[in-house]
Amino acid sequence: MIRVGIIGGTGYTALELIKILLRHPDVAITTLTSRDESCPALSEVHPEIRGRLDLNFSIFEINSFTEQVDFAFCCLPHAASAAIVKQLLACGIKVVDFSADYRLNDAATFNQWYEVEHPDADRVGSVPYGIPELFRPEIKNAELVANPGCFPSSALLPLVPLLGQELIESTPVIIDSKTGVSGAGRKPNLKFHYPECNESVAAYGVGKHRHMPEINQIINRICNQEISATFTPHLIPMDRGILSTIYVSPKQGVKTGALREHLSDFYRDETFVRITDALPKTKDVTHTNFCDISVSQCGQFAVIVSVLDNLIKGASGAAVQNFNIMMDFPETTGLI
Amino acid sequence: MIRVGIIGGTGYTALELIKILLRHPDVAITTLTSRDESCPALSEVHPEIRGRLDLNFSIFEINSFTEQVDFAFCCLPHAASAAIVKQLLACGIKVVDFSADYRLNDAATFNQWYEVEHPDADRVGSVPYGIPELFRPEIKNAELVANPGCFPSSALLPLVPLLGQELIESTPVIIDSKTGVSGAGRKPNLKFHYPECNESVAAYGVGKHRHMPEINQIINRICNQEISATFTPHLIPMDRGILSTIYVSPKQGVKTGALREHLSDFYRDETFVRITDALPKTKDVTHTNFCDISVSQCGQFAVIVSVLDNLIKGASGAAVQNFNIMMDFPETTGLI
Amino acid sequence: MIRVGIIGGTGYTALELIKILLRHPDVAITTLTSRDESCPALSEVHPEIRGRLDLNFSIFEINSFTEQVDFAFCCLPHAASAAIVKQLLACGIKVVDFSADYRLNDAATFNQWYEVEHPDADRVGSVPYGIPELFRPEIKNAELVANPGCFPSSALLPLVPLLGQELIESTPVIIDSKTGVSGAGRKPNLKFHYPECNESVAAYGVGKHRHMPEINQIINRICNQEISATFTPHLIPMDRGILSTIYVSPKQGVKTGALREHLSDFYRDETFVRITDALPKTKDVTHTNFCDISVSQCGQFAVIVSVLDNLIKGASGAAVQNFNIMMDFPETTGLI
């Protein structure tokens, strides 16, 4: 039985993580921390799991924490996370980090996009990027895994195999993403106030979203050249789910059907990536760890549609998948 | 006082049309027709206007209809519409047609995309396309105006001035549109059954949507060359509103700011098109006749966001705007 | 042309008020105040009316305000409102007050329910309660009208005629209300954060809601006895609309049909109250100033369903209706 601690346990990803881990036969959640000094009751913060987990929130303290846990999931905001992760690693605790702190492989890029000095710059660049289907071997041997962003997961799962096989041009790569509001987290803000975003669609962060360098870094590595994907996220009036519509140009002579076929081959043995004939909708995958992907044609472009649940395959489900790989459990445990 | 008849009065666009016309000081709605033989009570079909319009639905009959009306709005499905419109015109009744029947300027293209023989093929090609801000002079003198599709309106309002001025390349033009469910009409269908489309986003009709030739025809005319815009509509869990995200390449040396400036100049005297600095959201324009447009930059692409209410600026509002132009009323009457 | 000032112009009721007044031919909005020292641009706060009102927010200052306006709508929170209203009245400005400050006819009751000392206690009890259909004569001659709460409006419109005519018992009167989230105002709060209240229903304030004494005060006055209605509000995942389901006992020998008939008679000449045969839904009245009411039977109880738009008939529409009465304009001006 692995003793697991969750750091930053009041948000939506933490709730999903708890729910998944409660179904995991080899895990005992032993500690939940919150930075809220008032330490509210668990059933008040997450009434959904009332009666199912006999724990209270505590303030993180490195000694007591490391005594109680074998493995940590860190759900803190960027910068706050790395400051704690480096302490955990120093104590020999393995970690999946939900923040962006170890996703980029260059501290300068991090500092620029996140406008803060990276608290653990030396480690940056050596941490596996936790999309299991793409980077399983590195994840397997890691002490720390950088859990990927939700938008990047939806885009990279179809793009990496196609770019890697040179089936599509490296430009244009246009990623038009639509996300449910839980992606914005649990902190109240006028933009996510119900009457503001209900019955409305909006683009946001055009040209400025922090998931853009994350996407570009991976596809640059795959293509071995400087690529600039165009990425536009949109806020959709629903709780959860991401649908990314991706416009790419097949290489001369490559048919759309060949793209679909390659993706089918590439993911043939993967449980959680499904290549579909019909256009998938987010509802096909919400509350699951699946990512469904279709490929269609529109004029000279291939139109890829990729859907996943931002809180599960885009966060906590992927985290547990990474945990399973790191700890040698069957990869689907707790997730199906 | 203009006596107005509405043909096909049970749908959502008809309801919006009735509500607008009830606020129009120079209009009396004298006839409402429905193809439903049971002729349900108006307050049953549209409880919202209960007590505000003392009319019942009748079955369309050309003689009694033309006796009672000076002007007709035809809200029938494609093909059904043209069959009636040609009779109305023969009787000297002016018409705004909501269907797609007179939008394309080539009957063969119509037959191919709509899979039916056009019932009034001779007239096709000579009917103004009713986006008032773009084609006002032709509309002014017309007996019949083809009210434009909701998606094309959202795309063409920003694209036509930019392509016309040669500020952007004619390829790629990628239009990623998001629409509320009322765009699908009022006929029950599993796809639009509440629990199917609520809390979900889906792309549909990729590469096959009938608004694509409509968009391409207009921009081809403007650019004087064969252009293929890529158009992907998405169904969003909300009642109304369209947001189109349009990805274009500015011509060499043209800055994004110049695109915005040109749009501002172009629409300076237009009441219903607003060029905004902030990214617009559909809620800024739902229940109004406005179309709000912004221009941003993302890498080498300009990202245009255009929002309107599919039932108003994308249908019934535009129709009344066309009516006002055809009948020499101030263009904003009933619409503001 | 009446010069109108709106105090506290950043909220949802203020936006609806502005939109209605922009359609009112006899009104010019000359001042908009906000307590936000940053005085944000109007188009930033209310992008919907961008370009339609050439005003900026200012901080309220009694002298400049009274120079510019003939009539004031005060949309401030309770207690803040009365402190300003008494100054306005002293300067001879007529006022419709949206707050609860002058709704209760007893300052002690106010102090107890609102947990603050009333800033204008002497005037309490002499201010008409602004449901036009019920209290038109007093409103007509008033300098100040207390605009009613949204829940009380939905409940009192059916209850007052029935209790006044002694057609129903004075107990039990059970009011189960369902409201859209805009009723909670525009200030962000975890409870109204999109992912918290979307896809969920909750009761709140059971036995403690401040609209309960407001309802009881009016029905006590009508019945001339101490009555305690039971009132439970519920938060519904939608923007706007209130539906109140009201359970009452017809007096011995009174049939449900007689209740409906009496309501029909009572409201025969009223434009904005419609007694319906079918069960009304909130969508029949949202974005309008109508209140639709039905009466059904379930066992020994009559089940009354009453629907209105909380921001219009439940707030800004009623306010303009009161304004029209106070200023001798036709009552429906701007509202239909």
Added chain:
Amino acid sequence: MIRVGIIGGTGYTALELIKILLRHPDVAITTLTSRDESCPALSEVHPEIRGRLDLNFSIFEINSFTEQVDFAFCCLPHAASAAIVKQLLACGIKVVDFSADYRLNDAATFNQWYEVEHPDADRVGSVPYGIPELFRPEIKNAELVANPGCFPSSALLPLVPLLGQELIESTPVIIDSKTGVSGAGRKPNLKFHYPECNESVAAYGVGKHRHMPEINQIINRICNQEISATFTPHLIPMDRGILSTIYVSPKQGVKTGALREHLSDFYRDETFVRITDALPKTKDVTHTNFCDISVSQCGQFAVIVSVLDNLIKGASGAAVQNFNIMMDFPETTGLI
């Protein structure tokens, strides 16, 4: 390993049932039937479980069905269900029936409310009503269990213990229920067309809903007298979840706290019923088998709020709970 067949597998309750059974370690789903002659692919009807269950829909045929299954869940509409259930029982197959066919204990009452002759009238009255927490002993020994209606479950879980202990008066019992749209099933219908029910609340079936006799029958049995609960369902714009607000009168001298205490005692050892201090919301229980219940006071009435997921605790979760009891599995298997 129990071989399970699902009859009528295309609806929403069937989908939830499949998902639960896929997590049940002792169950193999061996047959899925549909009355749709076209036998659509499973992944087309339920894309969510694509790749997880290698079965196609077949048309029900008694011999092949009984060869392949040990236990049947019957998800057919009323009357259609009993016609098949009696055949299954004759072949020795145990059944949980989702329809209303065996819920009422009197065929005449069934015929009257469902307006059809009961196809298995002799068995009516001898079948346990499948609320496990209330009727576990009968369920344990049954060949057939009548799975309860979703509204009755939400109302009876709090009412039965309180009426049984004579802590509340038997009148008035007013049940005001709010349900998500999935409760209406998967068949398209104008009432459940997205733009009709989105952003709207409506009462329906006032005084006529078929769950009313079901509720009354059980509380009459408990109280040993003719009781008429007043029951009004409302349609809420959300996928799933029921919240019932129940107004009852505590007996003379009984405090609201005593009601809560008795419910806490009564359900102390039950996993799936949680008595809460805070007012529960549907989101606390959707996608789970829990029913959360609170008791508050408003004047002389106790206000009970009860929430559950109509598709799980109100249908498929309860069904599997009954299955577990009937087959001697731990009651929470697959459900937590």
